[in-house]
Amino acid sequence: MGLTKTEIFTEEQNRLAVMLKAIAHPARIAILQEIIKSNTCICGDLVDELGLAQPTISQHLKELKNAGLIQGTIDGVSVCYCINTPVWNELREQMSGFFAAFDRKVTCC
């Protein structure tokens, strides 16, 4: 085994899991924070900023891109990464729905 049973869950649940899984790593959180702070980022900047090797950063960027959270545009020799707004908004809405659902509950076991 070792394979997630995606077929028994809704499309929304699977989508949200993919997006959150992409963020759920300290390096990728740091990368996203850096991109948000600087608006755009190239791989080399992140290698200098965080203490990780270039292939490692490149792979994390790839995972964030696969999840749709960031987009990369070729800019000469380098690649310019930035937040992919539509997907970012999708995530924001999913999460706020999540939080809103609990919002006013206080009673617990």
Add this chain to the structure above:
Amino acid sequence: MGLTKTEIFTEEQNRLAVMLKAIAHPARIAILQEIIKSNTCICGDLVDELGLAQPTISQHLKELKNAGLIQGTIDGVSVCYCINTPVWNELREQMSGFFAAFDRKVTCC
């Protein structure tokens, strides 16, 4: 290798990664949604609701509990699970900080 370099990241980044990693699975998203909807939940309800075996649900509950997102109270033969409000609020604030940081940015590469 195969070990995340937690030491080079901030405490906040690592904390957020742990919380998001716990949520980042469709089964655990479904479990959290069910708990939020019903306010409290026992393991057996979730086994009936989702199509997963009892040990599998139990393990997912354990991971959510380890991350601090839920808490379980023994209630006779069963265990009553509910959202752990302080940690849930911590997550909410971290995420809203995240979203707020990007909020008004539109320019991209």
Add this chain to the structure above:
DNA sequence: ATTATTAATCGCAATATTGCAATATAAAGT
């Protein structure tokens, strides 16, 4: 053409995750 510069890919070893059958634990009812 040659050489930097920048980023992606490959290959690998170490480790983590996923799902479940089998089993164990523990409280409640008889």
Add this chain to the structure above:
DNA sequence: ACTTTATATTGCAATATTGCGATTAATAAT
């Protein structure tokens, strides 16, 4: 004490993730 009910733990096979050295690809500068 015995049985039922509800959950946790163990052990295992399949798969996924993590990090990086070595290499490759592709553009830019000389």
